[in-house]
Amino acid sequence: MSDDLKTTPLHALHIELGGKMVAFAGYDMPVQYPLGVKNEHLHTRKACGLFDVSHMGQALLKGDDVQSAIETLTPSEIKALPVNGIRYSLLMNDEGGIRDDFMVTNRGDHLYLVVNAACKEADFAHIEKSLPNHSLELLEDRALLALQGPKAAEVLNRFAPGIDQLIFMNMAEVEVAGIPCLVSRSGYTGEDGYEISVPEAQCEELARKLLGEDEVEAIGLGARDSLRLEVGLCLYGSDIDTTTSPIEGSLNWAVGKRRREEGGFPGHDVVMKHLNEGVSRKRVGIKPLGRAPARAHTEIADQDGNIIGEITSGGFGPSFEGPIAMGYVKKEFSKIGTEINLIIRGKSVPAEIAKLPFVPQRYFKG
Structure with missing residues (x-):
């Protein structure tokens, strides 16, 4: 391990x-x-996988009318979000x-935020600078x-009875195996499941129990x-970035209807x-x-033979049982079924524009 890499509380367990x-993202x-990888993927789709995502940034945003405040930075509809409701959101720039x-949970008098590991320092600095009348408490x-x-609810219910009733994109503050946790019914695999914010000192104890x-x-x-590629979810820095608008990224649904009309975000x-x-x-x-997968940056x-775009994420989909990818093409070539070619190691390989997701998303919506 390089001395300048950070570690999560589960490093020794890994x-x-x-x-x-x-x-x-700066972590080991x-x-x-x-x-x-293939068997881990298939096991998650069939039963239950435990992921360490402690490298991501967690914070609480506090202050007066905090829901309106965060709306000055994102096109998401946060003011109408019920208490303990979660929303997938975008931090925007002026261009x-x-x-x-990032994920925003409305906790009533404050917001719980989870941001990507590679961006967390920049994100938190941007939020603090943009919202000087609010306080950002980093949950380090x-x-x-x-x-x-599919077995996640059954498993977690053994340690937190009733948690199987929580529905997708909602949060509960509960004890899991006697440990106080913030539990979200969410994740980035397309499967049913939970994200569990746990005190660092008790993280390994909980991980071992699970x-x-x-x-x-x-x-x-x-x-x-x-897993996330099969269900068409974006990886920040690959599929979306500071040069991508939500509409180019096919994330129109992340721009709230009221926000389109009112504006007020970068x-x-x-x-x-x-x-x-x-x-x-x-x-x-x-x-x-x-059968050959096409990786990121494939033309x-x-x-x-005219270049019309580039792959941003690509690989083999174990559940799909074949190669899959996402990328950007000129609008006129974006219709499902359009025949295209991928330039792999100098050779032209046939492909087609496909419907996302490649495998069904299976969230628990009650």
């Missing part, structure tokens, strides 16, 4: 479990365990680009676990990536122009027609 460690993180995607003494898969259940396996970053003019006049490129699903060409 080593004990045989995790293959890699540098990710497990990319896989002895089970292997209509995306600084980061808390870890974050994700329990994902891993002691027959259905649960430790899952690394490799499977986390293939880049509103650009977003409205893209909504009203259309965009020149769109994020789409891509299905290579051979996309039309039938005449």
Whole structure:
């Protein structure tokens, strides 16, 4: 491990479990365990996987009318969010680009925020600078676990009875195995599941208890990536970034109806122009027609060999049982079924624009 890499509270446990460690967003993180990426992926889809996502940033935003305050930074509808409701949100820049995607939970008199690991320092500095009349409390003494898969509710219910009744995109403050936690019914795999904010000092104790259940396996970053790709979820820095508008990124649904009309967030003019006049490129699903996966930065060409776009995420989908990708193409080539070519190692490989997600999302909506 490089001396300048940070570690999560579960670092020693990852080593004990045989995790293959890699540098990710400034942290030493497990990319896989002895089970292997493909089997970890399939186990999560079939039963239940436990992910360490403690590298992500957690914070509380406090102050008067905090819901209105955060709306000055995001196009999401937060004021209408019920208490303990969660919303996928976008931190915007003045050019209509995306600084980061993050999760906002309305806790009534404050907001609970979770941001991406690679962006957290910049995100928190931006929020503090932009909202000087509000206070941002960084939760640096808390870890974050994700329990994902069709057996997740059954497993967690053994340690927190009644948690199986919580519905998707809602939070509860409960004791899990006697440990006070913030539990969200959410995740980034497309499966039913939970994210559990737990005091750092008790994180390993809780992780070991969950891993002691027959259905649960430790899952690394490799499977986390293939799981989110199969269900068409964006990876910040790859599929969306400061040069991408929500409309180009096919994230129109993340821009609230009232927010479109009222504005009041950075880049509103650009977003409205893209909504009203259309965009020149769109994020789409891509299905290579051979067996070879196409990785990020693979060029996309039309039938005449003209470059029309680029893949931003690509690989093999274990549940889909074939290669899958996402990327950007010129708008006129974005229709599902459009035949395209991928330039892989200098060769033109046939592919087509595909419907997202590649496998169904299975969230628990009650």
